[in-house]
Amino acid sequence: MKGYDPKKIERKWQTEWEKRGVFKAKEKAKSSKRYVLEMFPYPSGKIHMGHVRNYTIGDAIARFLRMKGYEVLHPMGWDAFGLPAENAAIKQGIHPARWTYRNIEQMREQLRALGFSYDWDRELATCDEEYYRWNQWIFLQMLRRGVAYRRSALVNWCPHDETVLANEQVIEGKCWRCGTQVVQREIPSWFLRITDYAQRLLDDLEKLKGKWPERVVAQQRNWIGRSQGALLKFLVGETPVEVFTTRPDTVFGATFVVLAPEHPLTLRLAEEGGKEEEVKEFLEKVKRLSTRERSTLRDKEGVFLGVYAVNPATGREIPVWTANYVLYEYGTGAIMCVPAHDQRDWEFAKKYDLPVIPVVKPYQGAWDFERGAYEGRGRLVNSGDFNGMDSEEAKEKITLWLKDKGLGEPKTTYRLKDWNVSRQRYWGTPIPVVYCDRCGVVPVPEESLPVKLPLGVEFSGRGNPLGSSEEFVNTTCPKCGAPAKRETDTMDTFFDSSWYFLRYCDPKNEQEAFSKESAHYWMPVDIYVGGIEHAVLHLLYSRFFQKFFKDIGLVEEDEPFEKLITQGMVLKKWVSVGRLLEALGLTEESGVEELKSKLSELA
Ligand SMILES: [Zn+2]
Ligand SMILES: [Zn+2]
Incomplete structure (x- = not known):
């Protein structure tokens, strides 16, 4: 045999794995299950070396556990709503949906080429209607129980573009697009009452001791304050x-x-x-x-x-x-x-x-x-x-x-504050409520979900694109039938990522966000791999959602993630990856193509 030809050999085996469905996870005896998960990526368009390292760690663990005889759930998906798609729409005139799904295609190909052992049948993207309708359903459950509520809140406001700006769109106090001085303005917003869970979120940190990196536990404790x-x-x-x-x-x-x-x-x-x-x-x-x-x-x-x-x-x-x-x-x-x-x-x-x-x-x-x-x-x-x-x-x-x-x-x-989930943008989950002159705030009935994003929308950079869509805004009141207006705010994308690990347990379910049985079978996630930068927001919000689901009888566990591995910690044991990158003149942000060309230079 002459050398190792990855293109030939790897493609052959990848095809074989797929044909035999060797990575499909099945529900068997509870004691034999293991759920291995890496934080899902934002589909920016290309896989970078940070992803490769993160997913390699998870994949090695998943394969090891399979070889030990466990039934392993190891899924992959896309955290697909968010600002960059909308910015691309404003700058390049390409629809956020097209931009996002095109990027997903590219990244899926790259991940497949890397040969990770994912159960691709469970793939999901948070911008899929089949996914975000359950965001809306969860929001309605929260609204009914007073966990979601509306009040006015301070936001960054560009007086020239008449639009709300995210913190990252404010550069040295000025609007990223037009350079106008940004002001603070009060507008009505939707909040989640995470503060009601503050003491439980704090108390249950005890259960994570020794299983989560100490640093993360300490940061959460501080954040709850x-x-x-x-x-x-x-x-x-x-x-x-x-x-x-x-x-x-x-x-x-x-x-x-x-x-x-x-x-x-x-x-x-x-x-x-x-x-x-x-x-x-x-x-x-x-x-x-x-x-x-x-x-x-x-x-x-x-x-x-x-x-x-x-x-x-x-x-x-x-x-x-x-x-x-x-x-x-x-x-x-x-x-x-x-x-x-x-x-x-x-x-x-x-x-x-x-x-x-x-x-x-x-x-x-x-x-x-x-x-x-x-x-x-x-x-x-x-x-x-x-x-x-x-x-x-x-x-x-x-x-x-x-x-x-x-x-x-x-x-x-x-110190923890209620979570403002309102975003005045297009590319996110529409908040499912309607405003009626007679009835006030009316939740959209569950059977009418999803409230879909309209397609024919203009992305001018002025105001919220949803607000300019007559087709979207004008509706009838579900209670009295009179003409009414839809809420045009969409949800913070952290809402989407606060429960995706539960959807993976039952990704094709059309009747429920996930069935109690499959959640009970697969949860908690046994090993969760991701970046230390998520120590507070994503990891705290997911814990909050898990507790809310427990309160309404959807899950049995208090905590979603049993063991947490953060890259920051693993890095020490993986110095060789860092050294390799350095030696090649690459950084973690380098693309796979760059790595390939550097490697072929060496060969
Ligand atoms: Zn501006
Ligand atoms: Zn009404």
Whole structure:
């Protein structure tokens, strides 16, 4: 035999595998099943080396388990909705569906040539009507149970194109298309109440210990961000301003209160205080900053509202301000400021000459409050009856004391926010609701699903293409039959990827998203392989969906992914791949064609 001719030999065996259906997964005894999954790709058009490595790891595991006698489910599909297809439509005039399915063709060929042991019968693309109708069905289940709801939310808005922009479409504060300064604007949006699941998502991380990389578990814990504290009331006349604090032990040192600019009370109080003009001007300025910019601001700026609030502990009046570094999305959107014991407050107090009153004295040594805030533990001073108490102990004691006065209560909060799933774009799953003048928000009946994307749509880059489709927008109310308008928002594509692993268990089902039986047979995914960059969003959303499905009786397991392998971790053991790429002058982003040509150069 003369050498190894991959083209000849591999193609021969790949054809043979396919003919015999050797990788088709069948439901047998539960104990013999293994579900091996790699995060499905976005069909950008070409497989890159990052994919190849990821899929090779999964494939090696799947083959190994098959050889050990397990019945292995190892499917592949496409995370196919999203922005790039729509951008291609705007720039090249090619329909997103055509662009996407063409890319899928190309990538499927490349994956086949690599000889991975997939059960191709289970292939799915999230932009298939047979798939996204179940997105819509799931959304309706959530809506019925109050897990999906509508409220207004801040978005990036280009005033020139009159369109909402994704964070990645905002480049240095300007619109990626026309360069106009982007502003923040409030529009009605659909949310999923993931915060209702915060404690369960946190508690069940315990079950993943030792099975998931520690780093991922830690990132999720952080992202959920549970904090124990108190909700305190600062009265402005009769109006209570509620603040959340994790340091109720320092309340005697609160020398001012700050409201987020968007807080509904900000303008009202400014009117009372005769500072309306100044505050309005300030709000305009803040609107030009994104949330991210505001949370990392070096230059903290604020305006005095002209009114005073009563510190619930001291009974003294302290000034009320608004400032750019306080976000409405966090806590109650208002904070009590203790400049002696919080560095951000200290900086603000120094800038505007507000009083600094120390209330915690370090156990060791002295602290110079002229140089900064003391954020550590110590003994209470300037704190009335609580003087001399340990600051940790005082947290609960002071909270309960204020509770007796009707001015506070213990409170647990989470950093995790409800998930805004509304996107003002075409290439996604239409949100299945209708607006009727008489009946209000009406869910599309399940038997009328899917709400399909209309084909004859213009992609001008202005506004939401769905909004300009008369055929799509105009409909009749499912309840009363009167003319009504369809919701034109589509779903965040993370919705699609939050349950695709369940659809693989039963991909041809036309009656249900998946049958309980097949989900029970194949789930959980035994080994999930993917990038560390998905540590929070995708991996957290999937856990949330799994818990929701469990609540409505569709699945039995609490957690979708038993064992998680992230590339970041595997990389260490696969140094040789990295070295090989380096030696060839390639990177992970290099295409297969480039690899082929480099290899043939060597031969
Ligand atoms: Zn623009
Ligand atoms: Zn109606």
